[in-house]
Amino acid sequence: HCHLAVLSVDNCLRVFHEYCQVTVRGPVAFDEHVYEFTEAEPGAGAQGRWLKRVRYPSPDGVQSVELSEVQRYWGSTKLDDLFPQLKSEAVQFKDKMKRWFVYVVLVKMAQAGYLDATNKPTARAKQYTSFACGAMGSVTPGHRLHRPPELPQCCTSSPIPVHLKGQQG
Numbered sequence: 001h002c003h004l005a006v007l008s009v010d011n012c013l014r015v016f017h018e019y020c021q022v023t024v025r026g027p028v029a030f031d032e033h034v035y036e037f038t039e040a041e042p043g044a045g046a047q048g049r050w051l052k053r054v055r056y057p058s059p060d061g062v063q064s065v066e067l068s069e070v071q072r073y074w075g076s077t078k079l080d081d082l083f084p085q086l087k088s089e090a091v092q093f094k095d096k097m098k099r100w101f102v103y104v105v106l107v108k109m110a111q112a113g114y115l116d117a118t119n120k121p122t123a124r125a126k127q128y129t130s131f132a133c134g135a136m137g138s139v140t141p142g143h144r145l146h147r148p149p150e151l152p153q154c155c156t157s158s159p160i161p162v163h164l165k166g167q168q169g
Helices: 012-023 067-074 090-111 123-132
Strands: 035-037 051-056 063-066
Touching: 012 051, 012 090, 012 123, 051 067, 051 090, 063 067, 063 090, 067 090
Parallel strands: none
Antiparallel strands: 035 051, 051 063
């Protein structure tokens, strides 16, 4: 029998990075091809740059999710509501922002049929994405892939249920 996988802000970066690498059949330069940030406001420090768009490979070509869609999804939920134990230091802020954004990307991917119930690429995504999005697999020289940092055990939040259109819950 099939086990449904829980999607949460804790595991969303791992799920997303694995999906991208499996579907384009190779390494992905995430900072160059996937995450797009705003320009920093003068004197704003690390929190002056916001993630404004995430692009991802799909069997239907490169898709993107905009900041406005993410803000609409979360509504009044703030980063500190999702990660109350983490201080807003530069690296942690960027990590929290990516998780906040990528969670919504994965919800949209599941709705579009690119992820299965175990948060893995569907057969269609595995079969056709590399043909539709081969360029996303290009890596800049010297780029090293890295796993997203795991949150400390004390800071993990409870899973957030994913409600797909047409589901009761």
